[in-house]
Amino acid sequence: MSEQLSIVVTGGAGYLGSILVPALLARGHKVTVVETFMFREAGLFDVCAEPNFNVIRGDARDEALMTRITAGADLVIPLAALVGAPLCDRDRIGAVTTNRDAVLMLTRILSPEQRMIIPNTNSGYGIGKPGIACTEDTPLNPISLYGRAKVEAELAVLERKNSISLRLATVFGMAPRMRVDLLVNDFVHRAVTDRAVVLFEADFMRNYIHIRDVTRAFLHAVDNFNTMRGSPYNVGLSDANLSKRQLCALIQKQVPGFVYLEAPVGEDPDKRDYIVSNARIEATGFKPVHSLESGITELVKGYTILRNSRYANV
Template identity: 60%
Template structure:
């Protein structure tokens, strides 16, 4: 069945993978994006008659009301993503990540479907066992995580919503981000041949950007059985520490050197093992391993020679 899907921030890191995937399934997709990174990452789908794109701001209430009224499915990706950019622009973070999403939820009808990415960084340092399920208490540290927790609470009051708590995403995308941990460490390995680690024993979970798209497709396909729920979305075999991540990269970049030094602190204090069992019970399983993603990034970095692909 073809659906009318509205994707905000659809020209971003996630959307640039997800939007072509949704179009390939026969859906009609409208994207709203402000193109703050001057990207043209959806140029290759402009010929698709089922694709529409608006240069606009999700804080524009009249624009959002107009476009929301025509949607069967809403996927709100637009955000200032990550603790560093939210710290750099707290006003923008509040108005985009918090206020605009609350405004959007006010105008989404009860029959419309919403599938939204939130974050597992809200687990903070985890519980005493550092093992987190969807039922674990949240302990957001950064402004980014705190705003996402508030938005998720409001989202789950809507009768037709799914929240995907995403692990740290990695992999190549037409709107690339180098500031994500796997992407960052692999870039440093390829170009600098070394990285200095802080809190190297801290564990977190990871997920390939294409598997994020697959999770949203899975949610749309199985919406009636999944709605009203929160799901962790990550690679169950990729609950690894920063040092273990570097050791994995080292297999493919043999002269990569990584050293420990007490020189920094994770703004979200992420140190946990995340269970993805709940979404796996619905039939979803990631298709891209950490190793395959690292090999993909190494190839991609032969094309990328600067740092304009970050969020900060």
């Protein structure tokens, strides 16, 4: 095992944190989570018995709180964010203050020796060129407020050198704090519960990555920090640069009654249409282990358990 680190994770009870935090603890690290629990997340119940786990109910934008909590940290992982363009458009002030300003604050209060690993979004690439994969050197062109805030935060973090940014593809898979609204998760949920989905912008391309492979990428960055620091890394499945239509075809193979129809209505607020190269992180020795097909299988099982019927009579 690598050296034991003192790690602060903001937003550690969320979709990614609910898997990453237990994984960090399993490696023997000391982990302090700062979380508002605004969605009443309960995904960290299982680690409360861990002596190396500490949790603080607080806001990642609180400078006095974060200065105190990060004072002895070796590594800070700021996961706290309003994730996705629709949520950011609903709370534009919260999006800027959480997704950008809270991260900029960390670049001010952390010492140069303290490490940072941040998640960014592939939606920062905006609209790509047909047939040309976006690399980490491709100019960023975020369309939405969500994309812009995340890109501005990444630029500031990478300027401090002792940091790594992981530009995540569209994430999928089951987690203790579930997100049903992410594209793959949403389409499989509709396939299992409604047996149908209406597609808009069906030819728009995206890259995808399993939530557990995202956790593995963070652990890989922790273990290889000295050789990876100072750079951004795309994190996705290199064999899963697919259009929405191709994704639906994969789902249909596992949910035979699933029907997908195309309609000239609706649009993605991020205008995400690109293919991505993950060669840089693969060159460091990282390879995903969860395929898109296995993730669909997992989600079908998960939605057999989960029914979004809290306010329905049947």
